[in-house]
Amino acid sequence: MLYSHFCHQIFAYPLGTKRLVLALSGGLDSRVMLDLLARFINEHPDYHADAVYVHHGLSTNADIWAQQCVVWAESSGLRCDIERVHCELGGGASVEQAARNARYQALSNHIQAGDTLLTAQHADDQIETVLLALKRGSGPAGLAAMPVLTTFALGQHLRPLLAISRADIESYGILHQLQWVEDESNQDQRYDRNFIRHQITPLLNDRWPGIRKAVSRSAYLCGEQEGLLEELLSYQLQQALQADGSLRITENISTRLGMALIRQWLKQQAVIMPSLAQLEQIWFNVVQAKVDANPQVCWQQYQVRRYQQQLYLLEQWPDISDWQHEVIINQPCQLPQALGAVCLQQHAQAGLRLPYTDEVVSIRFDYLGPEIKPQGRSGKRKFKKLLQEYQVPSWLRRRTPMLFYGEQLVAIADVFIVDEFIAPVTATTTVQFIWQRS
Template identity: 60%
Template sequence: MLYSRLAASLQAYCDTPRHFVLALSGGLDSRVLLRLMGQYLRLNPQHRCLAVHVHHGLSQNADEWSQCCLYWAREEGIECQVERVSLALGSRVSVEQQARERRYQALKKHLPAGGILLTAQHADDQLETVLLALKRGSGPAGLAAMAQSTPFAGGVHFRPLLTSTRTEIEHYGQQHQLEWVEDESNQDTRYDRNFLRHEVTPQLIQRWPGIRKAVARSAELCGEQDALLQELLHEKLQQALEADQSLSVASLGSERVGKQLIRQWLGLFNVLMPSKAQLDQIWQAVVQAKADANPQLCWQQVQVRRFRQRLYLVQQWPDIQDWQQECQLGQPCRLPQNLGSLTLRQAQGGQLRLPTPDEVLSVRFDPEAVEVKPVGRVGKRKLKKLFQEYGVPSWNRRRTPLIYYGDQLAAVAGLFVVEAFSGQDCDLEWHNDASDVQC
């Protein structure tokens, strides 16, 4: 039954040769999926499949599990690769969440455009996911839980066992005398999902045998409602979205509509959604703040900031105010924190003069107490005021490269040249991750 169900579900994707990536933990569910895919590929050799085992290093048995996965994949005639990832234990992010994020990052590396990622979640997992969403107080998007098929990394994430129960999968594994690994952490009921699996869902299923199908149906309906809401608000979101992917505050409308638009806007960046309380704070403390305020809300590693009546999603970075780096004329200077590289290059008709032999060329990021006169301006102004006039958001003012000749500021990358250092000998080129800027 499981094989016929899998073959039928894959039929919609296999009109042309496909490349599958199978997430192989070595546990019962993925072990059964590996056997099913081995059978499927023997009957459909035009397709390819790569099994990927993610080694988290959390268990003393992790190395042994990796070897088991390599052996079982070889038995099924499927190539297998092991990906090692590391987790920041003791951080504020839960181990479960970190492991999941690292796992999907590792899997994404192996998925070609148009490929299909296969994972082994089943109907009991779906029931647990909905219960966890209820515990968090999720809305329709969260209660939609896991769809059988979702876009992923230029391909598709497909869950072929989602309509099958844990009992059916266990029966298949025993019937075919399969071996699999038992992760000792799966017995630890300090983890919410394990608590539900061992203490709650067995009683629910015993009392209401049809609860898995009923919950799956509710999840599907929630997914349809959320998709409908996104469809209805799509045009309004496009109107509110600016060219730089910021969101116009004036276009948000009422609080109810505005919050939904903010959620959809955040969804464009694939970040962890804020909680209801955090979304309320975004609306009250950021959207509704006074016009001259500098409001923000932080969660995980991102911030929502407002600047000139637009909302921006900003990654949180450590302070680089004390960072300095000497540079050589004509050679790229690597900048910290994904800010790219900066090069002072000789060029006829440039905007900067050459540094003299005793003027050491360097890059800094500390704008405090700096007062200069840009080319074409009247009088000196503090750099803080100039940043405001040039429309640089507050969070970027300590992330904009400052080019020094000796101890004097000569230029601000992407903005202006200081009048005392203007000339026609050099161009300053800043190649960052978002764009190429010339000053």
């Protein structure tokens, strides 16, 4: 029965290619799916399958589990790759969330165009996911929990066993005399999911035997409502989206519609969604801030800022205003924090004058000197005023590379050149200040 259900799920959804990639942890659920997948491939040779074990490095047994997964996969006729990852903690992320993020990032590397990732979540996992969403106070998007099928990387992500109970999966494993690993962390009830699994779900199942189907149905309905909302808002969202990826919010929009558009915009960016309180801060403290304000809302590694009635989603970067690096003509200078590279390139056309022999050429990200006069301007102005006039958003004013000769500002990449450093028309050799963004 379980195998027929598995086959039905594979055939129920159109696959871009006939290549399936199993996320194999070696636990009961994925071990059973490996057996189901091996049977399926044997009966349908036009399909191809591989397995991937993600080594988080969180358990001393992980090396043993990895090798065991390779053995089980090979005995089933599949290749199993081992992906070693590092779980980045911080920014409020739990160990569970960090491991999950690292795992799916690693798995995405194995999904080529049209491929399908298979994971072994089941109906009991769905209950846990819904209860965790309730604990967080999630809306329909969160309560939709895990869909059976969703887009993933260059392909899609299918959960064929999402309607099956863990008890049925275990019965299959015992019946077919399968072996699997037991992750000791699954017994640690300090983790919320384990607490629900051991303390809450058994009580719910005893009291209401149909709870799995009921929760799955509610999650499905929430997903339908979220999909409908996304469809209804698609036109307004396209109208509000700007060429640079920012979101323009018009003055006459209602709070409810505005917040819904912001949620859909953030969802398109595939970021960790802000909480309701943070979303309200974006609306009331950023969108509705005074015109001359410089508002922002931060969460995780992200921030939303406003500039000229447009919202920008940005990563939070450490301050680099003290960073500087010497530059040699015709040699690229790599910038920090994925900002690309700059080059002072020798040229035969109009441009900057060559530096004098006693002038050290450097790149910096801050200027605290006197007023300056850009090329084409009639007089000098304060640096901050100039950046405002040249419409450089506040968060880019210390992330845009600046060229210095000695202690004198020469140019700001893609913004302006200081007038006194323009080469005379009689110069046969000049330099161009080029910024190549990542």
